[in-house]
Structure formats: C-alpha cells, structure tokens
Amino acid sequence: KQEVTQIPAALSVPEGENLVLNCSFTDSAIYNLQWFRQDPGKGLTSLLLIQSSQREQTSGRLNASLDKSSGRSTLYIAASQPGDSATYLCAVNWTPQVGANSKLTFGKGITLSVRP
Amino acid sequence: DTAVSQTPKYLVTQMGNDKSIKCEQNLGHDTMYWYKQDSKKFLKIMFSYNNKELIINETVPNRFSPKSPDKAHLNLHINSLELGDSAVYFCASSQRQGAYEQYFGPGTRLTVT
Numbered sequence: 092k093q094e095v096t097q098i099p100a101a102l103s104v105p106e107g108e109n110l111v112l113n114c115s116f117t118d119s120a121i122y123n124l125q126w127f128r129q130d131p132g133k134g135l136t137s138l139l140l141i142q143s144s145q146r147e148q149t150s151g152r153l154n155a156s157l158d159k160s161s162g163r164s165t166l167y168i169a170a171s172q173p174g175d176s177a178t179y180l181c182a183v184n185w186t187p188q189v190g191a192n193s194k195l196t197f198g199k200g201i202t203l204s205v206r207p
Numbered sequence: 208d209t210a211v212s213q214t215p216k217y218l219v220t221q222m223g224n225d226k227s228i229k230c231e232q233n234l235g236h237d238t239m240y241w242y243k244q245d246s247k248k249f250l251k252i253m254f255s256y257n258n259k260e261l262i263i264n265e266t267v268p269n270r271f272s273p274k275s276p277d278k279a280h281l282n283l284h285i286n287s288l289e290l291g292d293s294a295v296y297f298c299a300s301s302q303r304q305g306a307y308e309q310y311f312g313p314g315t316r317l318t319v320t
Contacts, residue, residue, distance in 0.1 A: 122306035134297060134313035142306075180250065184306040193238070193305050194263055197250040 093118045095183050097198035104171055105206050112166040112201050114181030119159045125195065126155050126166050127180040135180065138166070171205045178202045210234070211312035213298050219318045220288055227284045228315045230298030236310075237303040238262075239281035241273060244295040244314070253296075256281050257304040288319045 096115045104110055114124070123142045127135040139148045139155040141164065147156040154167040168175055182195040211232045220226050232239060240263075241253040255263035259275040270286045285292060295314045301307040 123308075125308060127311070132316075135299075135311040137308060137310060140308045178248070182250075182309075186306055193301075193307075194240070194252040194255060194265075195242075195309060196252075199247070199249055 093183070093185050093196055095181055095196050095198040097179075097181055097201050099201065100199065101202045101204070103204040103206060106171060106173060108171050108205075110168050110171055110203075112168070112179050112181075112203070114164040114166070114198055116162050116164075116181075116183050116196075118185060119162050120185065121159060122184050122186060124155075124157055124164050125182045125184070126153075126164075127182065129178045129180060129200065131177075138179075168203075171203075173205045173207050176203055176205050211298055211300055211310050213296075213312040213315050215315060216313065217316050217318075219320065221320055222288055222290060224288050225284070225286045226288060226317070227282055228296055228298075228317070230281045230283070230312060232279055232298075232300040232310070232312075234300055234302075234310060236300040237278055238301045238307070239275065239278070240299040240301075240309065241281065241283050242297040242299060242311075244297060246294070250297070254281075254283075255304075262304060285317075288317075290319050293317055293319045 125140045126138040141157045152169040178200040180200040181198045186193040238257045244250045254273045256275045272284045275281045298312040299309045301309045
C-alpha cells in the first residue's frame with residue numbers, strides 16, 4: 092500500500108533555529124513529491140516540487156531533498172521565523188508523467204510553531 | 208489574479224439537504240481535482256477531471272456528483288447530506304493529467320448539522 096508518513100505531528104522551536112521536517116513514503120517508485128504549507132483556516136500553498144530525477148530543490152530559506160532509495164524527503168527551513176508557523180504537508184505522486192489516475196497521496200502534516 | 212477559486216468559503220446546512228460547491232481556475236489547466244480534508248486534517252483525493260472527463264473516482268458515495276461544464280470549472284454537488292460529510296473540501300488544478308504540480312483553492316468548510 093502506498094502511504095506517506097510525517098513524524099512528529101507537531102514541532103515547536105525558538106525563532107532563528109534551523110530545522111528539518113521529515114517525510115517518509117512506502118514504494119520508492121515515485122514520480123514527484125510536493126511540499127505544501129497550510130495556514131489555519133486557509134488553503135494549501137505549494138512550496139516546492141521535486142521530480143523523481145532530482146535530489147533537491149531550493150526556494151529562498153527552504154530546501155527540500157529527496158532520497159528515493161530510502162523513501163525519504165526532508166524540508167529544511169533556515170533561520171526560522173514566527174511567520175513560518177503553519178502546517179507543512181508532504182504529498183507524493185506515484186503516477187506516471189502521462190496517464191490516468193494521477194493523484195497526490197498526502198501525509199498528515201507537521202504543525203510547526205516558531206516562538207518569538 | 209491567476210488562481211484557483213472556490214465558492215462558498217463556508218457552508219452550514221442541515222442533514223438531508225442538497226448543496227453545491229463551485230470551483231474555477233484561470234490558470235489554463237486541463238486537469239482539476241476535488242480533495243476532502245477530514246476533522247483529523249487528513250487530505251484525500253475524491254475526484255479528478257481532465258478536459259471535462261472524469262478520470263478518478265476514489266470510491267466516493269454516489270451522493271457526490273462532480274460536474275465540469277468546461278475545463279476551467281469543476282463543481283461538486285452533494286445530495287442528502289450526512290453529518291459525516293462535514294469537512295473542508297479543496298479544489299485543485301494541474302497543467303495536465305499526470306505527475307504535474309497541483310495548485311489548490313482556499314477550501315470550502317462544510318458543516319452539516
């Protein structure tokens with residue numbers, strides 16, 4: 092069964108700390124992996140998309156890495172700020188680039204709180 | 208603004224009623240999706256449409272009927288609402304069918320009383 096796991100469910104850190112959010116998935120034959128941010132009562136904002144052929148993607152203070160063989164992705168947030176407080180969701184697409192049944196399978200998310 | 212939009216943002220209704228949620232994307236994408244986020248915040252796909260054609264139906268009760276009048280719109284109609292239908296429903300779109308980046312709407316919080 093294809094599943095995505097994010098542990099821990101919640102994390103609280105002081106401002107300024109560099110932190111790593113983990114995502115693990117069964118079945119290493121993924122096509123891509125997407126990291127999202129969800130603020131309370133809001134929709135999902137796409138942060139980074141990593142294709143299966145890539146090892147990492149960077150956007151500002153965010154860096155996402157992918158290790159297919161071990162079934163893991165990490166989202167690295169540098170110099171965390173209170174504004175980074177949100178739920179971070181990892182989602183995997185196991186379906187091919189072209190074809191039917193394309194869908195994202197989500198983890199349950201990590202709720203991050205950055206304390207001033 | 209280019210985006211995925213949904214209406215309404217909040218919907219409160221009684222059991223047994225029929226309601227609809229509308230979704231529109233102006234990104235020029237071919238593929239649209241409906242996801243459900245339950246009370247435990249777990250997101251799961253319900254439907255996927257590509258160029259107005261149903262591609263995925265993830266064993267959703269047939270009380271839920273998506274309709275796509277054109278490729279920019281994907282509406283969700285729910286008949287005979289039940290308490291368990293209370294959730295946040297998200298619409299999303301991607302450039303085309305397949306493993307493309309998905310863009311999400313702001314969600315519709317449905318509460319069934």
